[in-house]
Each structure stands twice: as structure tokens, then as C-alpha cells.
Amino acid sequence: MAKDFSRIDRIAEQIQRELAELIRLELKDPRVRKVTITGVEVTNDHSHAKVFYTSLDGNSENLLQGLERAAGFLRSQLAKAMKLRITPQLHFVYDASVERGAHLSQLIDQAVASDSKQ
Numbered sequence: 373m374a375k376d377f378s379r380i381d382r383i384a385e386q387i388q389r390e391l392a393e394l395i396r397l398e399l400k401d402p403r404v405r406k407v408t409i410t411g412v413e414v415t416n417d418h419s420h421a422k423v424f425y426t427s428l429d430g431n432s433e434n435l436l437q438g439l440e441r442a443a444g445f446l447r448s449q450l451a452k453a454m455k456l457r458i459t460p461q462l463h464f465v466y467d468a469s470v471e472r473g474a475h476l477s478q479l480i481d482q483a484v485a486s487d488s489k490q
Contacts, residue, residue, distance in 0.1 A: 383456070384412040387421055390453050391462075394446055403438030410467045414460055421460035424467040432466045439464045 392409045399405075411424040427435050443462045451459040 380414050380416065380418075383418065383454075384414045384421070386454060387414065387423075387450060387460070388412045390450055391423060391446060394449050395442075398445075398449065399438075399442055401438045401442060403434045404442065407435055407439070408470075410470070418456065418458045418460055421462055423462050423464050425464055426467045426470045428470075436464055436466065 388409050388411065391412070395404055395407055395409070406427050406429050408426050409423060410426050413422040413424075415421070423439075425435070425439065429435070443464070447459055447462055450462075
């Protein structure tokens, strides 16, 4: 029987929690103050991690630059906090699913409102 919760999943969730806390408490860069880490995917060999982020500010380019600039610091802090043999390199990917969800919700609300007027 396969395990329901693999080690890679546990590491990804721990990285997500640690990064969220590090960004909130340690980073002073104003570009990354309003970022939300939505998920993390770690490769099988633990050498790379895709970090999915979003922001409701809408300025994802400056945000990406700020995150990439802080990637080395974040990785070193992760190494101290997590005690892994290999600390993954962080690759930041913008997650547009929150914006798409808000847009779809708005479209549904408009459709319901137009149906109730008829």
C-alpha cells in the first residue's frame, strides 16, 4: 500500500511555511511585502523547488525581481531551518489561479444578477 503523504510532499509543505514566514518577517524589500506563497513543488532529488506565488497588487514583474534577488538569502535561511542534506534551489513561478478564480466569480455574479433582473 502506498503512503498517503510522501516525504517530498512534507518537504514541499514545510518549505512553503518557512518561506511565507521568512518573507513576512525577514525581508525588507518593499517589492515583496504583499506576496502570498500558494504552493511548492520539489523535485525527487530535492535539488530544485518551484515556488508558486501570487499578489493582489498586480505588479508581478517587480515582485519576481524582488523574489529572485532574495532567493539566495531565502535558501540559506531554509537550510538553517530545515536541516536537509540538500537545500533546493528556488525557482519562482507566478500563480495566476487566484486572479482567474476572482474573475470567474465576478462573471458568475454578473450572470446571476442579469438572470434575476429578467
